[in-house]
Amino acid sequence: MKIAVICYASIGGSGIVATELAKCLAARGHEIHLVSREQPFRLGDDQPGVVFHRVITPSYPLFREPQYVLSLSTKIIELARAVDLDIIHAHYAIPHAAAAYLARQVLAGTGQSPVPRIVTTLHGTDITLVGSDPSYAETIGFCIDRSDGVTAVSESLKADTYKGLPVRTDIRVIPNFLDCSLHHRVETGDLRARLAGPNRAIVMHVSNYRPVKRIDALVEVFARIRKSVPATLVMVGDGPDLPHGLALARDLGVADDVKAVGEQGDVRSFLSVADLFLLPSATESFGLAALEAMACAVPVIASHVGGLPEVIESGVSGYLHPPDDLDGMAASGVALLSDDELHRRIAAAGQQVVRGRYCADRIVPLYERFYEEVLSRRQAGLPEA
Ligand code: GMT
Secondary structure: OEEEEEOOOOOOHHHHHHHHHHHHHHHOOOEEEEEEOOOOOOOOOOOOOEEEEEOOOOOOOOOOOOOHHHHHHHHHHHHHHHHOOOEEEEEOHHHHHHHHHHHHHHHHHOOOOOOOEEEEEEOOHHHHOOOOOOOOHHHHHHHHHOOOEEEEOOHHHHHHHHHHOOOOOOEEEOOOOEOOOOOOOOOOOOHHHHHOOOOOEEEEEEOOOOHHHOHHHHHHHHHHHHOOOOEEEEEEOOOOOHHHHHHHHHHOOOHHHEEEEEOOOOHHHHHOOOOEEEEOOOOOOOOHHHHHHHHOOOOEEEEOOOOHHHHOOEOOOEEEEOOOOHHHHHHHHHHHHHOHHHHHHHHHHHHHHHHHHOEHHHHHHHHHHHHHHHHHHHHOOOOOO
16 A cells, blocks of 8 residues: 555654554555655665655744744645545644544645545544634534544543544554564663662653653652652653753652663663653653553553553552552552562563563554455445535
């Protein structure tokens, strides 16, 4: 199949999933066109079978804001005409489902036949935080509904979509995935020693440090763990709430035990030296960061929100607590860091969950079959949405 994958390139779960899917589909023999404003950081420079198309949005003094939806639609139209696309796969509904819908309408109206089919994948904040805002809900709900196929990364996100947006179409749940041949603990040289002194546990967090990640809760939980266990908090990634988190660490007297290491291309190496992963988010439709930690045998303590209970069974493959139960999260952290047998058991169970349910070779064929279903409806002569 000829597939255009539309995504945000900035560091964030939806861009990572879209890029990994593009690479896996190319490896399975499909012709993949990745369309984004910048080259996604996980794509690499020379990815066999994946052609990168940059969306350039010109600025004009009359406009205060860049007209990204229009330049993206135009890029999709050009591409569809040049290569006869079968599928436009829009990751993150805002505004990608709308740009794909607009492109398809233009193609249909200018005689392209057949027009490509649109598959939209809902990732989380495109529904839970931004999409359901009254400023966007009706338009984005309409464009999701007019996609030829819609997927969500968890049952919880599927339910949130029906609750928050005027969407009636059937939504298929296809969970996130990892390349299990790459995501495991790796040799890291002296990284552990560079991050923390001897006999100190490493507590880790990886995110884009937006309010939804609750960086204040992260630092609070770490400070409570730190009262009982010698530990260093390693903060991987960057974003608007990082300075606030570092300021709170100073206020709580743990600044010397906190290291912010910035954005890292190779998160796997950092996870390979971690003893615990904290994810006290306000909401999390799936929690790809938790999955990456579990793949590297790092026990996760997270909020009992969104899709996380679909990934983690509390007390078996990690620990889940209500978002405001910071004492509970800290107690689980202290228990894991003080009991080697418990740590080993939870780490192994988490890794087993990833290997049993979330490897690319299990999930990518679900997307392939979904594309085929969507295309077969076209071949059966069903009307365009
Ligand atoms: O919240 C982020 O870190 C980024 C965001 C995105 O779309 O880039 O992540 C969402 O999509 C990920 C991939 O499907 C999910 O694993 C995350 O749980 C989800 N984030 C939230 O729901 C807050």
